[in-house]
Amino acid sequence: APILGPTLGAALTEHFSWRAVFYVNVPIAAFALMMISGELPRDEPQKVVIDWTGLVLMVLAIGGLQFVLDQGETRDWFDSRVIQIFALVAALSAVLFVVRGWRLDTNIIDFRLLRDRSFASANLAMLGFGLALYGTIAMLPLFVQGLLHYPVLDAGYLFVPRGLGAAFSMLLTGSVLMKRFDPRLLVATGLLCNGVGSLALSWLSLEASFWQLALPGVISGLGMGLFFVPMSTVAFQNFGADRQDEASGIYSVMRSLGSSVGIAIVGWQLVRSTQRHWHDLAAHVTLFNPAVHEFLRPFAVAPSSSKAAALLAAQVAAQAQMLAFQDVFLLTGIAAIVMLPLVLFMQKPQTAGGPMLAR
Numbered sequence: 001a002p003i004l005g006p007t008l009g010a011a012l013t014e015h016f017s018w019r020a021v022f023y024v025n026v027p028i029a030a031f032a033l034m035m036i037s038g039e040l041p042r043d044e045p046q047k048v049v050i051d052w053t054g055l056v057l058m059v060l061a062i063g064g065l066q067f068v069l070d071q072g073e074t075r076d077w078f079d080s081r082v083i084q085i086f087a088l089v090a091a092l093s094a095v096l097f098v099v100r101g102w103r104l105d106t107n108i109i110d111f112r113l114l115r116d117r118s119f120a121s122a123n124l125a126m127l128g129f130g131l132a133l134y135g136t137i138a139m140l141p142l143f144v145q146g147l148l149h150y151p152v153l154d155a156g157y158l159f160v161p162r163g164l165g166a167a168f169s170m171l172l173t174g175s176v177l178m179k180r181f182d183p184r185l186l187v188a189t190g191l192l193c194n195g196v197g198s199l200a201l202s203w204l205s206l207e208a209s210f211w212q213l214a215l216p217g218v219i220s221g222l223g224m225g226l227f228f229v230p231m232s233t234v235a236f237q238n239f240g241a242d243r244q245d246e247a248s249g250i251y252s253v254m255r256s257l258g259s260s261v262g263i264a265i266v267g268w269q270l271v272r273s274t275q276r277h278w279h280d281l282a283a284h285v286t287l288f289n290p291a292v293h294e295f296l297r298p299f300a301v302a303p304s305s306s307k308a309a310a311l312l313a314a315q316v317a318a319q320a321q322m323l324a325f326q327d328v329f330l331l332t333g334i335a336a337i338v339m340l341p342l343v344l345f346m347q348k349p350q351t352a353g354g355p356m357l358a359r
Helices: 005-016 025-037 052-071 082-102 111-115 118-147 151-157 162-181 185-203 211-234 242-281 290-299 306-337 340-345
Strands: none
Touching: 005 151, 005 162, 052 082, 052 111, 052 242, 082 111, 111 118, 111 242, 118 151, 118 185, 118 211, 118 242, 118 306, 162 185, 162 211, 185 211, 185 306, 185 340, 211 242, 242 306, 290 306
């Protein structure tokens, strides 16, 4: 999936339309359902009381935060009454949701499970890793297509080395490394690899080659396998079968929250950094700057002409965006690396024979 997914999506977009990326999931899902339908266990139906209040509070908290992060820049942040309302609703809902989770046994998520230090540390690490991983993945297509002018298909090919690295490390981690090394060491290595991969992207320029973009992806892909597989073992090591479902629910929410909020944060950072760098660069573009004349010389245009102004504006915009992408990749790299101290709070599993994956 990490190898074929982005490339297949790019090919479908190139030769059909972006809607085909969603339609292609229908036959795949139908085939998967047919394959597993005969293997699913026949459990007896159980009467479960759904905590509708907790569910509504969780949706309001996460949805409100997502809206504020997505629309804040467009609506001028807290100068907008809409943003103020959504931020207030999100904050109040989050407080009520957490308080209920600590006090009630019937809450949709039992936050008392976070008293386990390994589980709490794993969830925090998952938040940072989600921002680093999915933030980078979301920004790369914008970078290579918008600034480097890659065709859609070539942008999809860029993710193949990342997918190969992830597939290789997942297979190696599950079959060999988990049996020989402390899972916490593998988690730390995964965080470090992902951070280094993102930091390497922050050093690129508008002249970056395909492999200068792909090699950091390989490093990050290796980090994915080294992180996800042992992290599940570390996170759930102290829970019996009766608490696995509840713990998996929290773990899955944190993973989704890290990716969705992370993408929103890096998107906001990209817009803000672009504006800041544009103003900084534009302040130096004057007829008295020798660099301006040097830049315009190959085009054989008068520095005071409208064509020169258009050329300079395009160059300033491109360089401002390039610097903004560097800031974003720096942010995602730091987000992964600052999670490393959390590994110190995780307990070493008694047995490391194989991962217990979150359901």
